[in-house]
Amino acid sequence: MIPLLIDEVVAVAESVAVAVLPLGAVFLILQVTLLRLPRRQVSDILKGTAIAGVGLFLFLLGIGVGFLPYGRAVGEALGALDSMWLVVAIAGLLGFLVTWGEPAVRILADQVESASSGAIRGRMVLIAVCVGVAAWVGIGMLRITLGIPLLWLLVPGYLVVLVLVWLGDREFVAVAVDAGGVATGPLANSFLLALALGAATAVGADPVVQGFGFVALIAVAPIISVGLLGLLVRARTAERPPATPPSRRPLPE
Structure with missing residues (x-):
């Protein structure tokens, strides 16, 4: 030792x-x-x-x-579970928590709020990134369990990214693309990759084929979630009625 x-x-x-x-x-x-x-x-x-x-x-x-070693042990334990949806739920929760603690994601959120003078809230970006990663970590574990080819997930994912880039605002598109990079920081990358390798070993799949490629799914996740956040913010802003100036009474002569 x-x-x-x-x-x-x-x-x-x-x-x-x-x-x-x-x-x-x-x-x-x-x-x-x-x-x-x-x-x-x-x-x-x-x-x-x-x-x-x-x-x-x-x-x-x-x-x-x-x-x-901890991530790999957890992945092997999840891969041994009989309930597929329990595996997906626990993996999604782990993906959310690890991304929440990723220093690079927090730095990005703080810089976005600072650069936009508070127009884009950092906590909103942080939650969007964490939710996106959690969803795709669950999908990635489902892929390992069912043996789904990686391209079946990556190609539709990046098609969605292209649509969101085309429809989204420039500010959120720029933030979303950078979020895809910071979400694969050293903390999240090391743990979630070990999680995938452990799960692939537990289900008897080839770790090279099914275990690797997990980080590619994590990278596309924040682009989609932050892009959707941008569309949601624009839609809510468009629904608000324009502010009307208060009526003024005529001054007495």
């Missing part, structure tokens, strides 16, 4: 070093040749980079040691 943990620590440390050190080196080169920032600001940036590297190391180590 301890040797495996040491191997995991070394592997994660190497991957974090490969990711962070080149960025730090590029910053120092630009600092010398182009930026010429004050020494205190350079120190703050380097300290922040070091803290981010440590945080990334701990995060990836936790995923590798605990989160991936």
Whole structure:
């Protein structure tokens, strides 16, 4: 057990070093040749980079040691259940909760609210993304259980995306497309992919054929849900009667 943990620590440390050190080196080169920032600001940036590297190391180590085995164990337990609809319901709930805790999704929601000056509420976007992922995680588990080909879901899904892009407002289309990327962040991606692989193993399906491709379904889910949210907001806005100015009484002569 301890040797495996040491191997995991070394592997994660190497991957974090490969990711962070080149960025730090590029910053120092630009600092010398182009930026010429004050020494205190350079120190703050380097300290922040070091803290981010440590945080990334701990995060990836936790995923590798605990989160991936946990997701696979849950997937195997779900795949062993007899009730198909119970499997779909539990998988959808897990998809909602994992996406709710995904840092990238929360950052997107906060930035959308900030950039739109509150016109698009961040919590509304967050809930739309979580609901979309939950629905498609359930559909993905149904695909694994029934052996449905991946293209039977992806092709109609992206056809719906094209229709929503054509009909939707530019603001919500842009947010929806970015939401498809952030929903497959490291937290949701690692857990839900392990969940799919565990479920495929439990039902006796080929994990490569039925387990993988799950992330593609998760990526298309927020585009559809946020696009539908945009159409709903536009419809509700169109139903509201225009505000009429209050009547003014004539001033006495």
